[in-house]
Amino acid sequence: MTDTTETLEHRLSRIHLALEKEELEQVDDVIADLEPAEVALLLESMPPNERIRLWERVPQEVDGEVLLHVHDEVRSTLIDDMDHHEIVAATAGLDTADLAELFEDLPQQVAEDMLRSMDALQRSRLEETLSFEEDSAGRLMRTDTIAVRADVSLETVQRFLRWKESVPDNTHTLMVVDRNGRFVGVLPLSRLVASDQERAVADLMDTEVDSIKVTMKSRDVATLFQTHDLVSAPVVDEDGLLLGRIVIDDIVDVIRDDSEQALMNMAGLNEEEDLFAPILPSAKRRAIWLGINLLTAFLAAWVIGRFEAALDQLVALAVLMPIVASMGGIAGSQTLTLAIRGLALGQISRTNSNWLLRKEVGISALNGLLWALVVAVLAVLWFKNLGIGLVIAVALVINMLAAGIAGILIPLMLKRAGIDPALSGSVILTTVTDVIGFMAFLGLATLFLL
């Protein structure tokens, strides 16, 4: 096995060439060797036209799996290209949880057809899954759980499994339930095979297991999997009845999506964004973010406009003012990023936020003083004006202190207000550091230099 990124690039160019030359068997050859997740990645790495041509070559039996592995926006471009019949066929072999994930992206008419084509049991399962809130354990849960009773012997359990003939390959533990279907513990297969077969399940099962309430948020489920190093976990309802299990593969997706989200949101992008989305809808979406930023830029310009007289008398102010704003912005975004990660990891709470604020103010003060000195010396040398050096130094310290404070308080306030700090934090922070930076520098200059 070689470097996978390398081979992806390799495959991409092979497919690219083959599509260009219309050598479709070549394309089929490449696809045949791939896992659905790899086909998904190839599709995501292609501009719309090529993507659709590749999608048409993907065998119907893997269509459903591939759709599950692409980001939402890419998924809808693929679904748009399929007719009713193809969609229904693609979703035929899927597990209820997977079906539920796709279901809400389907065109109304197709969704209805699909429901009609299902038998009563499938339909009621799907409806039950859809009744759980998005991003809750209920949506992540698989129902292919194998449950056994505590009072039987290991030998009986193995006989039962052999009678069933097959166990899902990703079954690592058996669930133990009481006569009413209430969850009581788990029996890892590793213990089942390594213990004396005469012993009872009750002797060997692990009852110290955290069961997951079906309403628990996906993010909290992910935290639980990470802190407890879990591979699978039972899901129960309010009364402790076993409903299903959550498996680590689905949790890996939650973890990845969550971290992509912070990165993308900080730039005003959505984590489901298609890298190769067409120009017009992409431009539209980004326009909103640019528009919000324009408001803050005009606010900063308005602040500068208050000091026209000063700028008119001393042109050096116009030359130097972006330095004050920019240093504040950078210092603030460092604090902000650290706070956003801290909030995401659950490291920040009421108990320690004061300490954190003091720490960031301390850092800002030290770095403010250091760089104020450097900037002052350079400004004095450049403009041969001692006053301007003093003014820019004081303004820089003020703005860096403001940046440190804002970098902690803004995300905390946003979080408390239920707003994602990664999404709006950076715009608000830049507004603060621009306004305070220009105001401090130009205001002090007006007071002391003119």
Next chain:
Amino acid sequence: MTDTTETLEHRLSRIHLALEKEELEQVDDVIADLEPAEVALLLESMPPNERIRLWERVPQEVDGEVLLHVHDEVRSTLIDDMDHHEIVAATAGLDTADLAELFEDLPQQVAEDMLRSMDALQRSRLEETLSFEEDSAGRLMRTDTIAVRADVSLETVQRFLRWKESVPDNTHTLMVVDRNGRFVGVLPLSRLVASDQERAVADLMDTEVDSIKVTMKSRDVATLFQTHDLVSAPVVDEDGLLLGRIVIDDIVDVIRDDSEQALMNMAGLNEEEDLFAPILPSAKRRAIWLGINLLTAFLAAWVIGRFEAALDQLVALAVLMPIVASMGGIAGSQTLTLAIRGLALGQISRTNSNWLLRKEVGISALNGLLWALVVAVLAVLWFKNLGIGLVIAVALVINMLAAGIAGILIPLMLKRAGIDPALSGSVILTTVTDVIGFMAFLGLATLFLL
């Protein structure tokens, strides 16, 4: 089970209070209920003084596990607080892979003592693990693999496991090897228990399994686990000899670290950074990033300085110029973030980078025109000067186009040069959009307005 973040906050304040009141039994009670990863999170959520006091209450037998779960920087603060004896005791129960992870963070003297206290087998295992490159499969690998031969019956396998009496709880598959120890396939425990016990391993094993070369990069191992939905995978050497296995828990850590890295690096921070690091070292580290930014800020100031005459004649230019730079910066950072994620996911390659560039230029052109119109109208209304509206509109379009191009080309070039695009991309991009923004606006103004 309730919301885990909630309970963490709860625990934090309980511990905080208990430490303040010196009620150490209370502290011990809280810790006793926690998994090592949760203790690690609590420690990471505390200022240095409290952290050390809590650390001293953590029972020695979980010290090693806790050290493995904290970020590097926090780890070294904890290790600094331990004496030789404590460190050696803490690492006693650890697996070789875990030991190797800690080993390089230990003080020289302690590391030597530890090596001396090991028996020959342990020492040679540790040395072998350390001989693999950091961030390679060899470092992630566990050696507690259970291997069986292909020609035996399932019954024999089960008898062998029962004779061993215990199998590591996170064993989900048995490895199948030939008489020379070469890897030939895997036998999932789920298949072992659900099949006729007379059958041979060879009949049931899965030979279509990707084995991982011991030199493969961790990041590629993580991609493989994700695309193939793996829970564990065999690790082999150049000749196909089975060396060990990699389990999903360790991969989850790789995935999380990787995504944290992009977020933190974009702000010039390290993903191992301690949220509660002391002020002085934090200030020092951040000073470098601020210094680099200061260079680019002075470069921008120098560009503005070239146009002192224009600014002197028309003060409106000073008021409006930050708008041009800021809009370019925002548009560029959107493109840059999308490109950084695309590169991380392996979606961008030579085949599609031209398409991507054209797309981003198209988006920039559309948004440039839209916002140029808005800005021009507002500028004309504000300064009653038609010329200034035209000039700022053209400058804005130029800068947004430059931002779109730079947002794609900078990360691609950095990647080709082997530099992390997330780390230096944003500074370079801001330099480009500042310089081009100021130059276009002030230059056009000098040409047409004065």
